[in-house]
Structures are given as structure tokens and as C-alpha cells.
Amino acid sequence: MTDLLANLGLGFAVALSLQNVTLCFLGCLVGTLIGVLPGVGPIATIAMLLPITFGLDPVGALIMLAGIYYGAQYGGSTTAILVNIPGEATSVVTTLDGHQMARQGRAGVALGIAAIGSFFAGTVATLLIAALGAPLTRLALIFGPAEYFALMVMGLAFAVVLAHGSVLKAVAMILVGVLLAAVGTDLETGQERMTFGLAFLTDGVDFSVLAMGLFGVAEILRNLDQTETREIARARIGRLLPSLADLRQVAPATLRGTAIGAILGILPGNGAVLGPFAAYTVEKRLARDPSRFGRGAIEGVAGPESANNAGAQTAFIPLLTLGIPPNAVMALMVGAMTIHGIVPGPGVMTKNPNLFWGMIASMWIGNLMLLVINLPLVGLWVRLLQVPYRLMFPAILMFCAIGIYSINALPTDVMLIAAFGVFGYGLIKFGFEPAPLLLGFVLGKLMEEYLRRALTLSRGDVLVFLERPVCAVLFLVAVTILAAALLPSLRRGRDAVFTEA
Amino acid sequence: MSDASDGVRRAGSVVRAPQSFVAGLVLVLLGMFGVWAASDLPRGTLGAMGPGMLPHWVAIGVALCGGVLAATGLVRAGAGLQTFGLRGPLVVVLAILAFAVTIRPFALGPVAGPGLGLIVAGPLAVIVGGYATPEARFRELLILALLLTAGCMLLFGDLLNLPIPIFPTAVIEAASGRIPSRVLLRLAAGALALAGLGLLALERRATRRTRTDVAPHAMTT
Numbered sequence: 001m002t003d004l005l006a007n008l009g010l011g012f013a014v015a016l017s018l019q020n021v022t023l024c025f026l027g028c029l030v031g032t033l034i035g036v037l038p039g040v041g042p043i044a045t046i047a048m049l050l051p052i053t054f055g056l057d058p059v060g061a062l063i064m065l066a067g068i069y070y071g072a073q074y075g076g077s078t079t080a081i082l083v084n085i086p087g088e089a090t091s092v093v094t095t096l097d098g099h100q101m102a103r104q105g106r107a108g109v110a111l112g113i114a115a116i117g118s119f120f121a122g123t124v125a126t127l128l129i130a131a132l133g134a135p136l137t138r139l140a141l142i143f144g145p146a147e148y149f150a151l152m153v154m155g156l157a158f159a160v161v162l163a164h165g166s167v168l169k170a171v172a173m174i175l176v177g178v179l180l181a182a183v184g185t186d187l188e189t190g191q192e193r194m195t196f197g198l199a200f201l202t203d204g205v206d207f208s209v210l211a212m213g214l215f216g217v218a219e220i221l222r223n224l225d226q227t228e229t230r231e232i233a234r235a236r237i238g239r240l241l242p243s244l245a246d247l248r249q250v251a252p253a254t255l256r257g258t259a260i261g262a263i264l265g266i267l268p269g270n271g272a273v274l275g276p277f278a279a280y281t282v283e284k285r286l287a288r289d290p291s292r293f294g295r296g297a298i299e300g301v302a303g304p305e306s307a308n309n310a311g312a313q314t315a316f317i318p319l320l321t322l323g324i325p326p327n328a329v330m331a332l333m334v335g336a337m338t339i340h341g342i343v344p345g346p347g348v349m350t351k352n353p354n355l356f357w358g359m360i361a362s363m364w365i366g367n368l369m370l371l372v373i374n375l376p377l378v379g380l381w382v383r384l385l386q387v388p389y390r391l392m393f394p395a396i397l398m399f400c401a402i403g404i405y406s407i408n409a410l411p412t413d414v415m416l417i418a419a420f421g422v423f424g425y426g427l428i429k430f431g432f433e434p435a436p437l438l439l440g441f442v443l444g445k446l447m448e449e450y451l452r453r454a455l456t457l458s459r460g461d462v463l464v465f466l467e468r469p470v471c472a473v474l475f476l477v478a479v480t481i482l483a484a485a486l487l488p489s490l491r492r493g494r495d496a497v498f499t500e501a
Numbered sequence: 502m503s504d505a506s507d508g509v510r511r512a513g514s515v516v517r518a519p520q521s522f523v524a525g526l527v528l529v530l531l532g533m534f535g536v537w538a539a540s541d542l543p544r545g546t547l548g549a550m551g552p553g554m555l556p557h558w559v560a561i562g563v564a565l566c567g568g569v570l571a572a573t574g575l576v577r578a579g580a581g582l583q584t585f586g587l588r589g590p591l592v593v594v595l596a597i598l599a600f601a602v603t604i605r606p607f608a609l610g611p612v613a614g615p616g617l618g619l620i621v622a623g624p625l626a627v628i629v630g631g632y633a634t635p636e637a638r639f640r641e642l643l644i645l646a647l648l649l650t651a652g653c654m655l656l657f658g659d660l661l662n663l664p665i666p667i668f669p670t671a672v673i674e675a676a677s678g679r680i681p682s683r684v685l686l687r688l689a690a691g692a693l694a695l696a697g698l699g700l701l702a703l704e705r706r707a708t709r710r711t712r713t714d715v716a717p718h719a720m721t722t
Contacts (some may be wrong), residue, residue, distance in 0.1 A: 055661060068705040163697055166521075172528055172566035179535050179559045186552035193552050194538040217593065224589035224633055391645055394627040397593065398649055401600040402619070406663040414601035418594045425590060429577045429583045452550045460548025465537070 008130055011357030013364055020063050023056065024362050027064035029367045031071020031157040036381045037392055038079050038223075042072035043217040043438075045112050046332045047208050048107075048399050051307050059341035061356050063362040065336050066316075069329060070366050073312050074118060074374060081110045090273055090308045093280045097293060097300030108238040111378055112300050113250055115240070115371050117302045117308035121258040122367030125313035128262055129320070129360050133349060136321035140346035143322070145453040146464055150474035152324060152450070153457035154442045155268030157478035159327075159439050161485040170436045177440025178447070180205055187449065200412040207335045207402060207414050210441060211328065213420020214427075214434040216400045220393045221425040242298075242373050250302035252474030253283050261307030268326045272311030276304035313363055319344055320356060323386055324446070328435055331442035518579025525571025532564025560567040589633045596630030605666045618666040618673075619658070620689060623650040640704060647697030659683065 014020065027412025030052075036044045049068050055063035073090070080091040081098035094114070101110040134229075143151070160170040183194045195201040242250070260282065261275035283303040284293045293300050318326045323345025325331040337344050342352065349356045374381075404413050424434050458464035466472050516522045536557060545551025573579075601607070606616030615650060624646035631642040657663045667686055668676075676685055 051657075051663060052661060054663065139667075142507040166570075168566055168570050169524070172563060172570065175559050175563045175566060176528075176531065179556060179563060182539075182556040182559070189552050191542065193542055193556060193691070194535075196538070212564055212613045220633075221586070221589050221593060224585045224593075225584075388630065388636075390634050391641065393633070394596075394631040394642065394645060397596060397624050397630045398600075398653065401597060401604075401655060402623070402653055402665065403602055405600075406657065406665050409605075409664055411604060411607050414597060414604070418597035421597075422590050422594060427586075429585060430525065430527070431520055431580060448555050451555070455547050455550060457550075460546055462547065477641055 003129055003134070007134075007353075007357050008361060010353060011130075011361030012354075014059060014354050014358030015361035020060055020358065020362060021365065023060045023064040024366050025369050025373075026372025027067025028071040028366055028373055030071075031068035032075040032078070032370070032373060032377075032381070033071075033384070034068075035072030035075025036078055036384055037075075037387075037396065038085045038220065038385070038389070039394060040072075040082060040219070041076060041215060042069055043088075043328050043332065044219065044396075044400075045072040045075075045212055046329060047212045048217060048403045050208060050332070050336060051403050053336065054153045054339065054406075058337075058342055058352075059358050061336065061340055061496065062308045062333070062355065062359050065333065065367075066359060066362060067369070069333075070122075070309075070312065070363075070370055071373075073308065074115070074370050075381070077114050077118075077308070078111060078374070078378075079385065080113065081301070082382060083385055090276050090311070091304075093276045093304040094301060094308075096280070097295070097297045100294065100296035101298065101301065102294050105238050106296065107380065108240040108297070109242045109246060111248065111301050112240040112242050112307040112375060113298060116247075116373050117250065117254045117257065117306040119367045119371045121261060121306040121308075121310035122255055122313055123364060124258050125262050125265070125310045126360060126364040126367075128314060129317055129363070130357075132266075132317055133321060135361070137346045137349050138319065140322045143470070144468070145450040145457065146468055146471045147474065148322075148324075149447060149450040149454055150465060150471040150478075151322065152447045154474045154478040155318075155324060155326060156436075156440065156443060157482050158267055159436050161481050165431060165433065167482075167485050169432050173432055173436040174440035175432070177437040177442075178444035180210070180437075181441045181444030182448070187236070188452065189272060200410065200416075205219075205416070205441075206408065206413060207331065207442065208407055209416045210420055211438060212400050212404055213417040214424035214438060216396065217417055218424025218428060218434065220250065220396060221421060222428050223389060223393065240378065246298055250298055253279075253299035253303040254306045256282060256286075257303035257306030258310045261310030262314045264307075265311030266317050268318050268324055272308075272315045272327060275307035275311035279303040279307035309367070316359075318362075320348060320359075321346060322350075325439075325442055328438040328442075331438065364437075492494060505544070516574060518574040518577060519582045520574070520580040521577075522571050522574030525567045525569070525574055525583060528567025528570060529564050530567075532560045532562070532567055535560025535563060535685060539603040588635070592633035593630055596626045599629050600626040606670060616666065616670045618668040618670075619654060620650060620668055620693075623653060640700070644697050644700045644704065647693045647700070651694035651697065654693070658686050659690075 005322070015024070030049060031045060034040055034048065046065060046068055050065070053064050055425055056064065056303070073088070076086060076091040077094050077098070080086045080094040081102050084095050084099040084348060086092040086095050098110045098114070101107065120360045157173055160167055160174065180206070183201055185191070186193050192202060228482060257279040260279045261272070264275045264278065265272040280300060280303060283299045284290050287293065287299065315326050315330055318324045319330045323343070325334050325344075334344050342348060342355065400417060401414050404417050405411070407413065427434055427437070454464060465475060518552035526611055538549040539553045539560060542553025543551035543554065544553040544557055600622045603615070603617045604619065627646035627649060628639075628642045631637045631645070657665055658667045668689070675681070676682070
């Protein structure tokens, strides 16, 4: 306990320096600004803004990126409430009751509750990360390559189960991602793989290029297909601060949402996505009068929003302790860390305590900033939302091009985002989800490395994965949930969680 | 595009979920392509995996998934093919390519770009890209392009100091030694911003004049 306090003290000392507080503030502000734009989710926002952080020192850069992430996430909730367009998968549920509240002239209260719920969830999640960080890191140190491989397989299995739609399509996407990750120079032998002699493929496909193509450009193409139906809440925003009665009503929902979101967020394989759906379902089941849900029930905003934010934050745990990014956003964080010469994993905490604890402390500060920034700026976001898409997407396009160009100063990277954009558009049209592909791409490289190392150590004996107890358990979990997802009865249950909401 | 979907729909008696069926076939092709692309790499043994081992088996996995997906498309009824927009993808790709070949001197085989910097590549991307939607209006896009480019020049070039070329190489050579690059950047950004704001003011005045006749207060809500 004293350790924890001392560590948090160190963290706050780092995070509260003038430079870092400013960066955190700027990150939250810019993140919200871009995240509010409909059709730009956190992944595209971070990929677009990544170059801005290049010139900073590692601690400042990661604090700013984390701020951008929370900002983008909160921006997504704002669009969900005001325009009925979820900025990303996790704010889908917020549209249900949040937008109804907005139509009833209670948009302000919905936004306020979302911000307060998120702040509370963020506070709890910060403490959780601080408490779990040290023990999990110790656990990570006894993990060998076989265990890491098994852990990643389990993460991917979760990603398959948690993806919407067909299990088969999600598996296919992950495999395509792993295949894409194999392009480039082989780390062990130095041999070029599947580069077709093209010089710009020698280093492989850059992660941010893939992310920007699949999530930035493809999203633009998809939006261009639909004629615009944005219904901005025309009614007054109303007052922002919820009344005491409101607060009393949402308090239990916020607590439950935080708990659900925090637990699911730790799961490798993007458990955070499930949090808001699960929280909404729970609130609806527990409510005395479930028929209020979908008609502007305030708990229907508070629960999922708290879960959303708690999950967004606890998703940092696998990254910071084990070095395994559980979802695409965290994969971008890996990219950012490597650019600054930091290898994510158990070493971060011991080698860069400033960075580790500073980042954790900045999470709490970031959440406070969101509360401070968003409540007075709601008017500005509303005006931003009125910008027609025909003006918005050329701007997004230009930011994407500049952002990608400035990472490696390669025009071929810019061309590749066009190629991946069209590819992603095709995927969407054929009912595939690009998120598992991205996760497969990130984990693919790590997995191959650990698989090869594990098999070299065991002299090619595949049974090593079953002989080591931790490893065997992880594989068992992976197989069980995959099998469960394929069982018809459970599959119906899974679909229900996603659609009932 | 519509021909293809019609064709599949006509064969509806055999293919019950065209979307899954076609997607599966594409995956099979992709997997086969992967197997071919990795075929020249040594696979090694389990104890000492070569560079070709993982790509080979993963590509086979992709093809298998595709095969099963296509098969389910024959058995189980499902979604039909969606219509693809052509204008959007084509124009957006064109805009990105325009940016890529003009941002810096560039040569890919016989094609060579002159290297015009952000000041040309930026507006080019915005204006060309804007035409991806039929609602595009040239004046609007021009104003947007001018203001955005000015903003990006200041943000990325001046404030963040990212190594992104701002001006055409010829201009940089002519100006080197005479005007400090920072000053040049700020002057140019200022000029672009002024031009953009001027156009915007003109546009506003024009619309306001027409608007006062038509709808005096409906727009204020």
C-alpha cells in the first residue's frame, strides 16, 4: 500500500509538471475536436495526430497520446448523443437513450452524466491500473515464449468471439492480418518475404499506414455512399449539470458500469468493446420499469458510458504489464512507444518508472480535463457537428495524407493508404470487420517471434504448449470460448447482447 | 458493377448468400496468392522454423476459411451483394495519389513528380478529393483548401517543425540565402489565409443578400 502511494506520488510529480499538464490538456482538446467529427473514431484520430507528438520527449508524447485517446472516445459519445452517430463501436449503445434525451431537450444532462460517469470510471480504473501494475508485471517476468504465444492466441480467440457477425469472417480477418504482418524482412534470417522485389515493402507494411487506410480512408469511402442523414438535436441543449435526483438515480448504474467495463477491459482481444453492451443489458434487466429504456432513460447513458471509459483505460493494463496490445488503439500506442525507443512490456515499469507512473497519473488528470473541457465547450462541438460532410471529408483526407507522409517522409506510404482504403472499403462491403485484421497484424509479428522461440527451445516439440501448466490453461480457455462461440445456443446469446441494445 | 450483382442474383437458386459466397471466393484467391508468394521461401522444420513456414500455413488457413465461407453461401441463405460506389473510391484515390506525387520530387519508374511541396499538394488533394461527392462546389472547396493549407503550414511546418516540404523545390532554391525559410513560410501562409478569408467574405455577402429575400428568420434556429 505504501508502495502504491509512493509510486502514485512519483507519477503525479511527473504528470503535474507544467509541460505535461499542458500536453495532457492539448491532447484531450485536440482529441475531442477530431473525435467529434462524425465518422472519425479514436483509431483514425490517433493515427492522424501521431506525428504531432514526434518532437516531444517520450513521457510527454505518451501523455498527450493518451489524452488524445480519451478525448476521441469522449468525442464519440458526444456525437452519439447529439447526432445519433456513434463515433465508434463502444458508443453505439449511448445513441439509444442519449439521443432520445437530446430530443427531449435534455442533451445537456446526457452529456453531463456521460462526462461525470466517465470521470468516476476513469478514477477507479486509474487506481486499478496502479494496483494491478506491479503484480502483473511480476507475473509477466515468469512468462516464457510459450506462455506469451498462448496468451496471444487466447487474446485473438476473444477478439473473434467479441467481433460482430460471423465467427468465420473474424477468423479469416485475423489470418489475413497475420499474413500481412509477414510481409517484409524476416527478423531471424534477414530474408525478404513476399516483397516482390519492391523496395518500399522491405521494412514491411507500416502499422499506421494500415490503420489509416482501413479506418480513415475506408470510412470516408463508406460515408460517401450514404446520403447524409444527420439529425442534430435541434432542441435546446438545456442545462449541463444534472440535478441531485438525477445523480441519485444514476449512481448505482455508474458503479455497475464501471465494474463491468473495468473487468472486461483487462481481457486481451478487445474486451472493452463488450463493456457498454453488457452494462446496458444489465441496467435494463435490473430496472424496475425496463420499458423506459430506449426512450431516454438516464441510466442507459450513465452505465454504458462509465463502462466505456473504464474499459478504455484498463485496456492499458495488458499493454503496460505484458507488452501485448489488446486492441487496435493500444496497438497504435505500441507504435508510438517504439518510435520513442521504448519496448512495451514488463520492462517499462522497472526501466522507465517515470514514464509508467507518470502515464498512469496523467490518466486521472486527463479524465478531469475532459470534465473541465467538455462541459463549457459543448456549444462549440454542436457547431462543429453542423459542418456538412462534403467539407469535412476533404479536410480529413488532407490530414491523413500529411500525417502519414510526416511519419516516414515516404510518398509510397501515402499511396499505400489509398490502396488499403479501397481494400477496407471492399471488406466493409463484403461484411468483414477491419478491427480483427488490425489486431492480427499487430499480434502476428509478436506471435511468430514467440512461436519460433518456443519451438526452438523445445527442439520442435509441439507438446511443449500442453506440458507447461500456464500455457495449457490459456490454450484451454481459448479453445473453450471459440467452441462456445460456435455452439448455436450461445451464438444466439452473443448476437442478442449486441442487438438487444 | 450492377451487371455482376444481377448475374449472381439470377443464379439465386444455387447461391443463397451471394455476399458470403463471393467473399469466400476472394479469400480463397487471396490464400492461394499468399501460398504462391511464400513458395520460394525455405520453410524449415518445427525445431528451426524458416521464414516461409508461417506465411505458408497462414495463407492455407485463409484459403480454408474462404472455402468454408463460400460453401456456407451455397447452403445457408444470407445477405446479397451490396452496391459499390465508383465515384467515391476513384476520386479519393486520385486525390491521395495527387498528393503523393507532388509533395516531394518523386520517381517511380518512368513516372516522375516535380516536388511542389505542401503549398501545392495540399490544395490539390482537398479540391480533387472534394469532387468525390456530387454535392461538391468549386468555390467552397477553394476556400476550404486555402484556409486548411495555411493552417497546416503553420501547424506542421512552423509550430511542430516536421520535415515536410512546404514549397516547390525551385522556390526553395531561389529563396535560399535571401529570405529565411521561416519568414517565407509565415508570409505564404498569411497570404493563403487572407485569400481564403477574402473569398469567404465575398461568398457570405452573396449568400446573405439572396437569403434576406427568401427566408428572413427560419435559419436562426
